[in-house]
Amino acid sequence: MLKTFLVDGDKGGVGKTTVARVIADTFVNAAANGLPACKVVCLDADHTNPDFCGEGGYMPDTKIHDTGLVNLDEPKNWLELVNALEGIIAEAEEEEVRIIISMPATAKRAFESGSGEVAQVLSMLNTIPVWVMGRTKDSVTQLQSRIDAMPRQFEHGLVVTNLFFGTRDKFVLWDGSATKKELIGSGEWLETSLPELSDLIVTKIDRTPYHKAIESGTGTGGQKLGMGDIIGLRAFGTRAAAAMSIVEKIGG
Amino acid sequence: MRGWDAIEDDEEDIPDDLDISAKSAKVKSEVSKKVFLKQKPAPDQVVAADKPVATPAQRHADKISATAESNSQPPTSGFRGSIKIGNNFHGIDDVGKQAEQDREANIRAIASLEALEQQYGKPKFNKP
Numbered sequence: 001m002l003k004t005f006l007v008d009g010d011k012g013g014v015g016k017t018t019v020a021r022v023i024a025d026t027f028v029n030a031a032a033n034g035l036p037a038c039k040v041v042c043l044d045a046d047h048t049n050p051d052f053c054g055e056g057g058y059m060p061d062t063k064i065h066d067t068g069l070v071n072l073d074e075p076k077n078w079l080e081l082v083n084a085l086e087g088i089i090a091e092a093e094e095e096e097v098r099i100i101i102s103m104p105a106t107a108k109r110a111f112e113s114g115s116g117e118v119a120q121v122l123s124m125l126n127t128i129p130v131w132v133m134g135r136t137k138d139s140v141t142q143l144q145s146r147i148d149a150m151p152r153q154f155e156h157g158l159v160v161t162n163l164f165f166g167t168r169d170k171f172v173l174w175d176g177s178a179t180k181k182e183l184i185g186s187g188e189w190l191e192t193s194l195p196e197l198s199d200l201i202v203t204k205i206d207r208t209p210y211h212k213a214i215e216s217g218t219g220t221g222g223q224k225l226g227m228g229d230i231i232g233l234r235a236f237g238t239r240a241a242a243a244m245s246i247v248e249k250i251g252g
Numbered sequence: 253m254r255g256w257d258a259i260e261d262d263e264e265d266i267p268d269d270l271d272i273s274a275k276s277a278k279v280k281s282e283v284s285k286k287v288f289l290k291q292k293p294a295p296d297q298v299v300a301a302d303k304p305v306a307t308p309a310q311r312h313a314d315k316i317s318a319t320a321e322s323n324s325q326p327p328t329s330g331f332r333g334s335i336k337i338g339n340n341f342h343g344i345d346d347v348g349k350q351a352e353q354d355r356e357a358n359i360r361a362i363a364s365l366e367a368l369e370q371q372y373g374k375p376k377f378n379k380p
Binding site for chain 2: 047073
């Protein structure tokens with residue numbers, strides 16, 4: 001079975017890449033997180049800042065099946081994406097495959113252009129939107145715009161509040177919105193919170209995949225991580241995976 | 253017959269004073285190259301040659317293996333995956349700088365939001 005998690009949000013810096021990295025790691029350590037063993041494919045569509053799969057980021061290894069840099073601003077590139085994924089789509093008939101796509105802040109162009117191709121590709125890839133919710137009004141209205149543009153493709157999904165930007169009670173605009181009432185109330189959308197990771201560790205590991213940093217004890221540029229960093233990273237990984245495993249429950 | 257036309261065009265590039273056997277060898281090599289490129293073997297021919305038709309999964313595996321091979325060359329961008337669509341990726345080597353700027357901008361935005369909250373109180377919503 002194939003599931004594609006489309007990690008999206010209203011602007012840069014809300015934590016889309018971090019959420020994509022955490023979801024990838026959650027499935028890399030599937031057994032420990034009570035999830036089915038699966039092939040993990042990571043795609044970075046953030047062409048202005050490819051922190052997910054650019055240099056030093058997630059790359060094919062024993063745990064990551066494949067990675068890609070894909071500019072999805074143009075609808076025609078979505079069709080090329082399907083061509084490129086033909087093999088993995090075929091494999092998904094026999095085994096579990098999870099694709100994680102980190103979207104750029106410019107993604108709205110592709111969604112709101114009313115492109116039938118984009119909608120079809122999303123359906124074909126069995127896409128589950130993962131919306132990284134910020135504390136601004138835009139974050140709520142942009143999500144509503146996506147739903148209005150492609151209601152069928154956004155009929156279920158996950159909202160993630162990033163606790164890096166404040167405790168959960170600070171997300172008042174989301175909590176008070178009609179969008180939340182409708183989505184969470186429907187039972188088709190779920191909500192979770194991404195735990196905070198220390199700034200110091202974030203700086204030290206940069207694009208290094210979490211599982212690589214823990215295994216090798218090194219961060220960006222081969223920088224050695226301290227014991228405290230490893231403990232912090234492991235704790236974050238455990239909490240984040242517990243929070244993010246919920247994504248597997250969406251969409252059957 | 254376009255292939256033959258192309259070969260005739262190519263002949264014009266061969267100097268007249270070239271040894272005739274060398275000219276013949278070059279034409280022959282061009283013929284085999286062009287015919288090979290133009291002729292796509294039918295699937296049954298491939299099977300007859302004891303090479304099974306590649307499944308999409310196999311093609312994908314081959315692609316990864318080809319990418320791994322090309323990755324043994326000095327990397328230009330550090331990217332290692334097999335899928336690349338679009339060529340205007342920026343900042344591949346500019347690790348984390350943009351994210352850092354975005355994050356700082358968000359922190360500033362939240363600080364001003366909190367200042368507004370302190371001044372005017374939390375936003376109120378119409379209860380349904």
